Amino acid sequence: xxxxxxxxxxxxxxxxxxxxxxxxxxxxxxxxxxxxxxxxxxxxxxxxxxxxxxxxxxxxxxxxxxxxxxxxxxxxxxxxxxxxxxxxxxxxxxxxxxxxxxxxxxxxxxxxxxxxxxxxxxxxxxxxxxxxxxxxxxxxxxxxxxxx
Amino acid sequence: xxxxxxxxxxxxxxxxxxxxxxxxxxxxxxxxxxxxxxxxxxxxxxxxxxxxxxxxxxxxxxxxxxxxxxxxxxxxxxxxxxxxxxxxxxxxxxxxxxxxxxxxxxxxxxxxxxxxxxxxxxxxxxxxxxxxxxxxxxxxxxxxxxxx
Amino acid sequence: xxxxxxxxxxxxxxxxxxxxxxxxxxxxxxxxxxxxxxxxxxxxxxxxxxxxxxxxxxxxxxxxxxxxxxxxxxxxxxxxxxxxxxxxxxxxxxxxxxxxxxxxxxxxxxxxxxxxxxxxxxxxxxxxxxxxxxxxxxxxxxxxxxxx
Numbered sequence: 001x002x003x004x005x006x007x008x009x010x011x012x013x014x015x016x017x018x019x020x021x022x023x024x025x026x027x028x029x030x031x032x033x034x035x036x037x038x039x040x041x042x043x044x045x046x047x048x049x050x051x052x053x054x055x056x057x058x059x060x061x062x063x064x065x066x067x068x069x070x071x072x073x074x075x076x077x078x079x080x081x082x083x084x085x086x087x088x089x090x091x092x093x094x095x096x097x098x099x100x101x102x103x104x105x106x107x108x109x110x111x112x113x114x115x116x117x118x119x120x121x122x123x124x125x126x127x128x129x130x131x132x133x134x135x136x137x138x139x140x141x142x143x144x145x146x147x148x
Numbered sequence: 149x150x151x152x153x154x155x156x157x158x159x160x161x162x163x164x165x166x167x168x169x170x171x172x173x174x175x176x177x178x179x180x181x182x183x184x185x186x187x188x189x190x191x192x193x194x195x196x197x198x199x200x201x202x203x204x205x206x207x208x209x210x211x212x213x214x215x216x217x218x219x220x221x222x223x224x225x226x227x228x229x230x231x232x233x234x235x236x237x238x239x240x241x242x243x244x245x246x247x248x249x250x251x252x253x254x255x256x257x258x259x260x261x262x263x264x265x266x267x268x269x270x271x272x273x274x275x276x277x278x279x280x281x282x283x284x285x286x287x288x289x290x291x292x293x294x295x296x
Numbered sequence: 297x298x299x300x301x302x303x304x305x306x307x308x309x310x311x312x313x314x315x316x317x318x319x320x321x322x323x324x325x326x327x328x329x330x331x332x333x334x335x336x337x338x339x340x341x342x343x344x345x346x347x348x349x350x351x352x353x354x355x356x357x358x359x360x361x362x363x364x365x366x367x368x369x370x371x372x373x374x375x376x377x378x379x380x381x382x383x384x385x386x387x388x389x390x391x392x393x394x395x396x397x398x399x400x401x402x403x404x405x406x407x408x409x410x411x412x413x414x415x416x417x418x419x420x421x422x423x424x425x426x427x428x429x430x431x432x433x434x435x436x437x438x439x440x441x442x443x444x
Contacts, residue, residue, distance in 0.1 A: 019406075019409075098286075099398075100251075100285065100286070100399055101399070101400060101401050102247075102399075102400075103248055103249070103250075103251025103252060103396075103399025103400055104249060104250075104251055104252025104253070104255075104399060104400025104401065105249050105252065105255050105257075105260045105263065105264060105400070107400075107401050108257075109401075110167075112401045113167075115401065116401060120286075120287075123286040123287065124286055124287030126286070127285075127286035127287055127288055128287065128288075133285065133286060133288060135285045135290065137396065137423075137429065137431045137440045138394070138396070138419040138420055138422070138423035138429060138440070139416075139419065139420035139423055139424065140423055140424075140429055140440050140441050141443075142290070142431065142438070142440050142443070143443070144285045144286070144288050144290050145288050147289075147290075147291070246434075248399075248433065248434070250395075251396055251397070251398075251399025251400060252397060252398075252399055252400025252401070252403075253397050253400065253403050253405075253408045253411065253412060258315075261315075268434075268435075271434035271435065272434055272435035274434070275433075275434035275435055275436055276435065276436075281433065281434060281436060283433045283438065290438070292433045292434070292436050292438050293436050295437075295438070295439070
C-alpha cells in the first residue's frame with residue numbers, strides 16, 4: 001500500500017555537528033510516509049507560502065529558526081513580525097513547536113541572555129495570533145488558549 | 149488632556165550595568181502616564197505601606213528584590229515572611245511579578261543554586277497568600293489559583 | 297501517642313557532598329512519624345515491589361534516580377521502561393516527584409544536554425502511564441491530566 005503524503009514537516013534545524021545530525025536522524029526516523037519533509041533554516045516565511053495547499057504544516061521549531069536568524073545576523077524582529085502577519089493569509093493549518101527558554105537562572109553568557117529575550121518576544125507574537133496554544137508538560141498538552 | 153496616575157509601578161531592579169539600564173529604559177518606555185513610578189530595590193515592605201491608597205500596585209519583580217536582598221546580605225527569609233504577613237493589611241490590590249527559575253539544569257554555580265532554592269520558597273509563600281496566581285506562557289496567562 | 301507509619305517515602309538521593317547532606321537533612325526534618333523512610337538510589341523497581349502493601353509510596357525523585365543511573369552507567373532506558381511496565385501491578389498508590397529540566401537555555405555541558413533529553417523521555421513514559429499528572433507552580437498544583 002502506498003501512503004500519500006498529507007502533511008508537511010518544516011524542519012528549521014541547521015546541522016552544525018554530529019550531535020545535531022544524530023538528533024535530526026532520530027526525529028526523521030519517527031516520521032512515516034504521510035509526511036513531506038522540508039528543510040528550511042532561514043526562509044520559513046517562503047516555505048509556508050510554498051507549502052500552503054499541501055496540507056497542515058508542522059514547523060519544528062521556532063527557537064531553532066530564531067537561532068539561525070540571530071547567528072546569521074538577519075533581522076529577526078522584522079522577519080518575526082512578517083511571519084506572524086502572514087499567518088492569517090494561510091489556507092492550511094500551521095502548527096509551531098517552540099520552547100520556553102526563560103525558566104532557568106539568568107545565564108552568564110550575553111548571547112544566551114539576548115536569545116532568551118528574543119525567544120520570549122517571538123513566542124508572544126505568535127501566541128497572540130494563534131487560535132490555540134498548549135504548554136507541553138512531560139509530553140502532555142496543557143491548554144493555555146483559548147481558556148474557557 | 150491630562151492623565152492622572154491611577155496605578156503604582158514598584159520597580160525593584162538595581163541598575164548595575166548598561167544591560168540593566170537598557171532593560172529598565174525599555175520597561176519604562178512601555179508605561180503610560182497612568183503610572184506612578186517608584187524605584188525600591190530593598191525596602192519593598194515600606195514601599196507597599198507608603199503607596200497604599202494610591203491605587204493598585206504592580207511589583208516588578210520579586211526575584212530581583214530577592215537578588216538584592218541576597219547580594220546585600222539582608223535577611224531574605226525574615227523580610228519575605230514580613231512581606232507576606234503584611235499583605236492582608238493592604239487596602240489597594242498588589243500584583244507581584246516573579247519568575248520560576250528552577251526549570252533548567254541544576255547550575256554549577258553555588259550562589260545560583262542557593263538563589264533557585266530561595267526563589268522557590270519565596271514564590272511559595274506569596275502564592276499561598278495570594279487570591280489569584282497565574283503562570284505566564286508565551287505571554288498568555290494560565291490560571292493556577294483558584295482552580296475551579 | 298504513637299503514630300504508626302502509614303506511608304512510605306522512597307528517597308533516591310545519593311549524598312555525595314555536604315550540600316546534598318544538608319538538603320536531605322532538611323527534607324527529613326519535614327517528615328513526621330507517619331512516614332517509613334526508604335533510601336534507594338538505584339533499585340527503585342525493587343523498592344516499589346518490597347514496599348507494596350505498606351501504604352502509598354512517594355518517590356522523591358525520578359530525576360535523581362536518573363542521575364544515579366546515568367552516572368553509574370546503568371541502562372536507564374531499560375530500567376525506565378521496566379519501572380513503567382511494573383506500575384500496573386502495584387496495589388498501593390505510587391506518587392512520583394520529578395523535574396522538568398528543559399526550560400532553560402540549552403547548556404554548554406554535553407552531559408547536561410544528554411540528561412535533559414533523558415529526563416524528558418523518562419517523564420513522558422511515566423506521565424503517559426499515570427492516572428494523574430500535576431505541574432507544580434510556586435508550590436501550587438496545576439492539573440495536567442486528566443484534562444476535563
